[in-house]
Amino acid sequence: MERALAVVEGTEETKQLVREAGELAAGVDAELLLLHVTTEEEFSDRASTLASIPNYDTEYSVGQARDGARQFADDIGREAFEELDVEYEAVGALGDKEETILEIAAERDCDHLFISGRKRSPTGKALFGDLTQSVILEFDGTVTVTTV
Amino acid sequence: MIDTVIIATDGSASASRAVSVALDLARRFEAEVHALYVVEESDVAAAPDDIRDRLQKALEADGETALEDVREASGQEIATAVCEGRPGSEIGSYAREHDADLVAVGTRGRHGEHRFVLGSVAEAVVRSCPVPVLTVRQLDAASA
Numbered sequence: 001m002e003r004a005l006a007v008v009e010g011t012e013e014t015k016q017l018v019r020e021a022g023e024l025a026a027g028v029d030a031e032l033l034l035l036h037v038t039t040e041e042e043f044s045d046r047a048s049t050l051a052s053i054p055n056y057d058t059e060y061s062v063g064q065a066r067d068g069a070r071q072f073a074d075d076i077g078r079e080a081f082e083e084l085d086v087e088y089e090a091v092g093a094l095g096d097k098e099e100t101i102l103e104i105a106a107e108r109d110c111d112h113l114f115i116s117g118r119k120r121s122p123t124g125k126a127l128f129g130d131l132t133q134s135v136i137l138e139f140d141g142t143v144t145v146t147t148v
Numbered sequence: 149m150i151d152t153v154i155i156a157t158d159g160s161a162s163a164s165r166a167v168s169v170a171l172d173l174a175r176r177f178e179a180e181v182h183a184l185y186v187v188e189e190s191d192v193a194a195a196p197d198d199i200r201d202r203l204q205k206a207l208e209a210d211g212e213t214a215l216e217d218v219r220e221a222s223g224q225e226i227a228t229a230v231c232e233g234r235p236g237s238e239i240g241s242y243a244r245e246h247d248a249d250l251v252a253v254g255t256r257g258r259h260g261e262h263r264f265v266l267g268s269v270a271e272a273v274v275r276s277c278p279v280p281v282l283t284v285r286q287l288d289a290a291s292a
Contacts, residue, residue, distance in 0.1 A: 024150065024173070136266060142283070143283050
């Protein structure tokens, strides 16, 4: 492992995943990227919510969305590594999750991905993410999945 | 810290890539390595009565060979075990019993599943395993 990438999501499980990734990466002196991807759908939802606020004339731009995503990844990293000495770089992106994860992993030459295996549906039922499955099958390097 | 790594192998090419990545990590963490082979209970149960015993012995022997491969690749002392049952749940319980920090599996097994589908064992392990699961997909024949 030279450079690892952990997929940060807006779920309870994400901190555990980030901690596992940090522990492994730090143990072998690998670099660690924390990536949060905002989907186009989330982006347009946010944009239309903001646009509906009367007298709120600041536009929600793609750049802001990307910054927001990076900020989110950074916050999770800070919380997850509160008492641990782990360095990381937070990355934010906007786009399709699977495509973006694989694209950034390739661009940044990552050889190990960390992704959560469990998603909770709105009813609280545990589901196995399709995203996790496609990432395992499409990525050339190692994929470590945590199911907390 | 990573103290205990479990490598589940079925002796397939898909597993061998996971084996080498996991051994490398285990070495760097100076972790204890367990290699595990699960005889699929359904494979045995599906066989006609008169050959069931022989089949079971043959599968166990396959297991020993697969485990020996891991031992050789590791170049260190490792623990090995052959279990019988449903691989997904056997691997999970073994990991729990041995307080594993990481479990490694291949993404496809001997049954030659389609390349766009995760092998059933890998999927079961990834879904249910109480500890992080490391997987590496098999490289395409062309790029391997």
